[in-house]
Structure formats: C-alpha cells, structure tokens
Amino acid sequence: MIQKKICMIGTSGVGKTSLVARFVSSIFSDKYLTTVGVKIDKKVLTVDGTNVTLVLWDLAGDDDFQRLQLSYLRGTAGYILVADGTRQITLDQLLDIQARVMEAVGPVPFVLALNKADLQTQWEIGKERIEQLTAQGWHILLTSAKTGAGVEEAFSDLSRMLLAPKP
Amino acid sequence: MPARESAIGAVFETLGFALFLREEPGGLKLAGEAPAWLKEIWPGAAQSGAMLEVSELSPFLENFLIDAGECWTAGGTSRVKSGPWIEGTDLELEATALSVNGQAVLLIEQLGKDFETRKAVLQKARETVIAYQRLNTEMQKKEILLHCIAEDMTGALGNVITSLRLIELEHDPLKTRRLLELAMLATQEQQNIIHRVLDVFADELESLYGRAGKNQADAEVHDVMQRALGAVQSEYQEKRVRLTASGFGTLRVAVDAGHLERVFVNLLENALHATPAGGEVKVRIEAEADTVLLQFDDGGAEIHEEVSEKLFAKFDCSEARPQATALRLHFCRIAIENCNGEIGHTSLGTAGNRFWVRLPGFHPAQ
Incomplete structure (x- = not known):
C-alpha cells in the first residue's frame, strides 16, 4: 500500500492536534492541551479509488518557546499548514514558518487549513487575504475541528495532490 | 554478556x-x-x-x-x-x-516528572500568549469603537452647536423655534447613541456574569411589538417608509419585555435605515410549535448570505458599514442568545433582506 508522511505545521494553539484527532478518531475537545514534541498517527484513506496510508506527524507549535525542528520534516511527502482564523497573527507567523519549511523540504505539496471556522463571529482573516494567497497558488480550506467541517477535505485534497502524477 | x-x-x-x-x-x-x-x-x-x-x-x-x-x-x-x-x-x-x-x-x-513540569510551564506560557493576543486585539477593537462613538456623538453635538449659534443671530421667533427643535432632535440622537452603547455593554456584562436574582422572564409579543411600533412611528413617517405588521395574537415568550422591546426597536430602525424613502417594511409574527418566529423584511440593497454571520458582530474587519448598525444588531444578538433564542438574516434577493428572530415560548413550569 502507498504510504505518505504528512506534517502538521503552524504556531501554537491553532488546532493542529484537534484536526488530527477529528480526522483520525472523530473526536474533539474544547480544552487546549499543548503538544510538546511529536505525536504520530496513521490513517488509511481512499482517494479516487486508491488506498493510501497517511502517516501524520503532529508537530509542536512553532513559537518563541519551541522552534520547529526541521529534521522532523525529513521525508515528508506534503504538509498541512494550520492557522487560527480568529487570530490574524497566526497566519502572519505561518508565512514565516512556511518559508523555513520550503527551504528545508523543497516544493512539496501543501494545503492551508484556516481552522476554527465555527467561530465566524470572531473571524479576523479577511476574504481579501484569502484571495491573495489563493492567487499565489495556495490551496486553502476553512476547517473546524469542532464541527468536522472541511477536515476530511483538507486531508483528502492533499492526498490527491500527493498521488497526482508529477509533471 | x-x-x-x-x-x-x-x-x-x-x-x-x-x-x-x-x-x-x-x-x-x-x-x-x-x-x-x-x-x-x-x-x-x-x-x-x-x-x-x-x-x-x-x-x-x-x-x-x-x-x-x-x-x-x-x-x-x-x-x-x-x-x-x-x-x-x-x-x-x-x-x-x-x-x-x-x-x-x-x-x-x-x-517523567521533569518533563511534566516542563510541559506544564509551556502550557501556561502558550495560554498566556494566546490570551495576550486576544486581549491586544480586543483593545484595538475597543479603540476603534471609542473612535466611532466619538465620531457619532461629535456629529450630533455639531448640530446642536450650529443651531444654538444660529439662534444667537436669529430674531424671527418662528425660525428660532425651528432651530430649537433641530437642536432638540440632535440632542435626542446623542442620547440614543449613548443608550445604544450602554445597552451593548450592559448585556455583554450580563452574558458574562449572569443575572443574579432575576425573575423568570415573560413577555407578550403583541404588547411589546405595539410599543416598539409606537416608538419608531415618527421616524418612519419622516422618511415616508410604510410599516405594515401582520400575524398578531396573544403569544407569550420567555424573554425580558424591556430587552425584547429594544430588540424590536433596533430591528425596526435597522430596516428603516436600509429601506429607501417611499419603500416598505413588513413585520410578521408566527406561532410555531414551541417558539415564536418574527420576520422583519426591509427594502434595502441585498446583503449576500456569506456575510450574514458578520452582520451580528460588533466589529466587522472586512466590510465597511456604519458602526451604529453594527452595534444595533450586535445588541440584538446578545439579547436574543441570552434568552436561548436565535437571530439571523436571509437575503430576499433584489427585494431586500429579512432579519428573523426565533424566541422560546413561555411555559410557567420551565
């Protein structure tokens, strides 16, 4: 069976672990528990008739207290960038992180999950910003680990990109 | 070995x-x-x-x-x-x-334990950073709000000052009377702005800290709506907007009557501001199984449904619209959600917009 390593990347508190928990175990908790280090999960997904085992590396949030260890990205087939839609700053910080990731792993496929879409009234990331990133070729999904909206799509869209024949 | x-x-x-x-x-x-x-x-x-x-x-x-x-x-x-x-x-x-x-x-x-301690410190540190970021954003928004409130009040105050200056120069008693009336209207507008601001913050505080000792809320929709219609009648006449209401009956809801009247007045004012002169605003009340549905249809420009949620936010970071409207609708949302009701918006296409409120029915035993 095809196996692909996918890393969850973003600053702290954006919901990387919650997205993985929703995707792998269909569970959600409102309580914020910080990730220190790495947690690896696996899930088999069928994409357009092809079974693929996703090895999900949930990496600790990159912030002033802990830097993203680039060695964890070794061999990654793709990654999911995660930002918290209710905190604009997490997207600003994510752009810096993405530049470092890009330097380390090269141009591998990725998607951007703007998480906490269930909190629309507190949403801070404007439509213009999303359109701007989309125009740069970014594949963006609004996700909610709480309701499950967009979560399966984020992983399956990335898997589809990973399975697509390389030009 | x-x-x-x-x-x-x-x-x-x-x-x-x-x-x-x-x-x-x-x-x-x-x-x-x-x-x-x-x-x-x-x-x-x-x-x-x-x-x-x-x-x-x-x-x-x-x-x-x-x-x-x-x-x-x-x-x-x-x-x-x-x-x-x-x-x-x-x-x-x-x-x-x-x-x-x-x-x-x-x-x-x-x-082991050392790592647990390290994790606990990191957890606290990250929670603090997130709280700080939220506080910072909230402070920025409050600054914008204060600026908007000051702008709104300055406009009304400017009208009062202009009227008074003109009175000083005016000798015709009829014109003086008219100027006094204008000054009075501007003063009332200022008072309304202050009430609106106080409403928003009072209800936010209530939603945060609860309403200790408050009796079970109960209001009769018909009575409350009549009072609200009376309160906005002169504004509608002044703008020549027709106001029709239908579906009245004796319907009791589990909502504080004073709050409900403010919600109705705010929604009626919101509809009036959106509707062009000579247009029409329709209000409809319907009894449902355990709830009461109220619909306020205006004749304003279509608001697309993808921005519906944002209409009820106190601040809208991406769409420019009058702050007074934002505060009015934000107050409505807080007040309705506090009593377990729902509020929403539906586009009527080119015909305008519908703001609807669903209120829980009053049952004495609940």
Whole structure:
C-alpha cells in the first residue's frame, strides 16, 4: 500500500492536534492541551479509488518557546499548514514558518487549513487575504475541528495532490 | 554478556532507560534488562538478544536514527537528542545517541516528572500568549469603537452647536423655534447613541456574569411589538417608509419585555435605515410549535448570505458599514442568545433582506 508522511505545521494553539484527532478518531475537545514534541498517527484513506496510508506527524507549535525542528520534516511527502482564523497573527507567523519549511523540504505539496471556522463571529482573516494567497497558488480550506467541517477535505485534497502524477 | 555491560544495563533499567548498543552490521541490540514500558510497547525488542527493528516499530525513531548515524560517525563526545515524542497513545519518550569508547549507544528514556513540569510551564506560557493576543486585539477593537462613538456623538453635538449659534443671530421667533427643535432632535440622537452603547455593554456584562436574582422572564409579543411600533412611528413617517405588521395574537415568550422591546426597536430602525424613502417594511409574527418566529423584511440593497454571520458582530474587519448598525444588531444578538433564542438574516434577493428572530415560548413550569 502507498504510504505518505504528512506534517502538521503552524504556531501554537491553532488546532493542529484537534484536526488530527477529528480526522483520525472523530473526536474533539474544547480544552487546549499543548503538544510538546511529536505525536504520530496513521490513517488509511481512499482517494479516487486508491488506498493510501497517511502517516501524520503532529508537530509542536512553532513559537518563541519551541522552534520547529526541521529534521522532523525529513521525508515528508506534503504538509498541512494550520492557522487560527480568529487570530490574524497566526497566519502572519505561518508565512514565516512556511518559508523555513520550503527551504528545508523543497516544493512539496501543501494545503492551508484556516481552522476554527465555527467561530465566524470572531473571524479576523479577511476574504481579501484569502484571495491573495489563493492567487499565489495556495490551496486553502476553512476547517473546524469542532464541527468536522472541511477536515476530511483538507486531508483528502492533499492526498490527491500527493498521488497526482508529477509533471 | 560481559558483567560490566550487564551492570550498566541494570542501572539504566532501574532508571527507566532502554539501552541499545549498535552492532555491526547495522543493528541495535538491547543491553541489560528491558524497562517495563519497553516490554509493553515493543515486546519483541525487549527480549534478550533481540534486535530493535526500528523501521517496523516507530517512524519517529527511524527518522532519528539518521541523525544518530551522523553522530556515531563523528564519534568523540558528540551526542544528539531526538526531542520528546509520544509513542502509542500516551507514552512520552526521548532518545539520545552518543558514542562511548567508540561504541555507538542509543538511550531511550521514558520522560517523567521533569518533563511534566516542563510541559506544564509551556502550557501556561502558550495560554498566556494566546490570551495576550486576544486581549491586544480586543483593545484595538475597543479603540476603534471609542473612535466611532466619538465620531457619532461629535456629529450630533455639531448640530446642536450650529443651531444654538444660529439662534444667537436669529430674531424671527418662528425660525428660532425651528432651530430649537433641530437642536432638540440632535440632542435626542446623542442620547440614543449613548443608550445604544450602554445597552451593548450592559448585556455583554450580563452574558458574562449572569443575572443574579432575576425573575423568570415573560413577555407578550403583541404588547411589546405595539410599543416598539409606537416608538419608531415618527421616524418612519419622516422618511415616508410604510410599516405594515401582520400575524398578531396573544403569544407569550420567555424573554425580558424591556430587552425584547429594544430588540424590536433596533430591528425596526435597522430596516428603516436600509429601506429607501417611499419603500416598505413588513413585520410578521408566527406561532410555531414551541417558539415564536418574527420576520422583519426591509427594502434595502441585498446583503449576500456569506456575510450574514458578520452582520451580528460588533466589529466587522472586512466590510465597511456604519458602526451604529453594527452595534444595533450586535445588541440584538446578545439579547436574543441570552434568552436561548436565535437571530439571523436571509437575503430576499433584489427585494431586500429579512432579519428573523426565533424566541422560546413561555411555559410557567420551565
């Protein structure tokens, strides 16, 4: 069976672990528990008739207290960038992180999950910003680990990109 | 197994470490006794003389062994740590690769109390950062709000001052009277703005801290709507907007009557502001199984449904619209949600917009 390593990347508190928990175990908790280090999960997904085992590396949030260890990205087939839609700053910080990731792993496929879409009234990331990133070729999904909206799509869209024949 | 190696292995086992020595060609073999956690997660590797099949057991360790290999090749006193990782559901481990007298060593440690302390500190630090970011954003929004309130009040105050200055120069009693009326209207507008601001913050405080000692809320929709219609009647007449209401009846809802009247007035004012002069606003009340539905249809420009949610936010970061409208609708949302009701918006296309409110019915026993 095809196996692909996918890393969850973003600053702290954006919901990387919650997205993985929703995707792998269909569970959600409102309580914020910080990730220190790495947690690896696996899930088999069928994409357009092809079974693929996703090895999900949930990496600790990159912030002033802990830097993203680039060695964890070794061999990654793709990654999911995660930002918290209710905190604009997490997207600003994510752009810096993405530049470092890009330097380390090269141009591998990725998607951007703007998480906490269930909190629309507190949403801070404007439509213009999303359109701007989309125009740069970014594949963006609004996700909610709480309701499950967009979560399966984020992983399956990335898997589809990973399975697509390389030009 | 040499005695010295066995003794060292026993010490590590007692400390909760698994000690592996690299054997040529390329394999890791357990030295000494296996700690309990190793027997639990990788029983095959915990048996005496068994090799650690990293690629089958742990993708994390497999990745780390590449860094470890570089460390072993470098030799000397160099060492490399993996950083913490979680194996299985909740086993927290950390690996260290080092060389001892030319022997490649891999130590895997179950993280204990020190790590829990470190994690607790990180948890607190990150929670604090998130709280600080939210507070910072809230402060920025409050500054914008204060600016908007000041702007709104300055406009009305400017009208009062202009009227009074003109009165000073005016000798015609009729014109003076008219100017006094204008000044009075501007003063009332200022008062309305102040009430609106106080409404928003009073209800936010109530939603945060509850309403201690408050009696069970109960209002009759018909009575409250009549009062609200009376309150906005002159504004509608002034703008020549027709106001029609239908579906009245005796319907009791579990909502504070004073709050409900403010909500109705706000929604009627919102509809009036959106509707062009000569247009029409329709209000409809319908009894449902356990709830009461109210619909306020205006004749304003279509608001697309993708921005519906934002209409009820106190601040809208992406769409420009009058702050007074935002405050009006924000107050409505707070008041309605506080009594377990619902509020929403539906586009009527080119015909305008519908703002609807669903209120819980009043049942004395509830």
